[in-house]
Amino acid sequence: PPTTAGFSRDKWDIPLNEITLLEEIGSGQFGVVKRGKYRGMDVAVKMMKEGTMSEDEFIEEAKVMTKLQHPNLVQLYGVCKRQRPVYIITEYLEYGSLLHYLRQKEKTLGSKTDTLIDMCLQISEGMAYLEKEKFIHRDLAARNCLVGSKNIKVGDFGLARYVVDDEYTGSG
Structure with a gap:
């Protein structure tokens, strides 16, 4: 499978079959966010809308998040990058924005x-x-x-x- 720029097969790589997509919880100009399940946890799954930006631009957010660990920052769990669209998997906060x-x-x-x-x-x-x-x-x-x-x-x-x-x- 093609690798996504900046992400080799590593600890941030989540196989698609480990993610269960549930309801949509948000959408914007560049994509959709759905609630999902990953290893029994609620997660947020961010998906890029095709044609709105390059995949590299979309994945840049996840690359930034790999460097940041703090109790008051949304945490990255990983990226599903072996399919299109690529998914960014993050912590889910139940009350939303x-x-x-x-x-x-x-x-x-x-x-x-x-x-x-x-x-x-x-x-x-x-x-x-x-x-x-x-x-x-x-x-x-x-x-x-x-x-x-x-x-x-x-x-x-x-x-x-x-x-x-x-x-x-x-x-x-």
């Missing part, structure tokens, strides 16, 4: 200042880690933060870049 969560819980969260401050703190900790690792996210927004039962994580690293000497460079 922070934007959706805030809109849904607007009445109850409005009076919970401590909870809102804690959410901001968790996002800030994820972003501080990115800075320490010399990555710039470039698209931090409520729609790109995901909410779990006990935490919030920064996700969507499609535009993230590694910085050398205060200049943007490709992160691959």
Whole structure:
């Protein structure tokens, strides 16, 4: 099978038969995200829409994620790359985007200042880690933060870049 640029057969390679696709949980300009199962765990499966970007551009997000490990960043589990479209398999956070969560819980969260401050703190900790690792996210927004039962994580690293000497460079 063809190899995907930047990913050899390694610990990030997940065979397609280990993934079970379930319902769609999101979609955007460049692809679709479905909830799935991998080794008994809920996962998010990101699939590129054909013709929207190059496969190398799509896979760049996963390459960035292999370098980043933090409790407030969405974690990569691996990539299914032996079929088309390629799948990026990540951690699943059950309450979805922070934007959706805030809109849904607007009445109850409005009076919970401590909870809102804690959410901001968790996002800030994820972003501080990115800075320490010399990555710039470039698209931090409520729609790109995901909410779990006990935490919030920064996700969507499609535009993230590694910085050398205060200049943007490709992160691959």
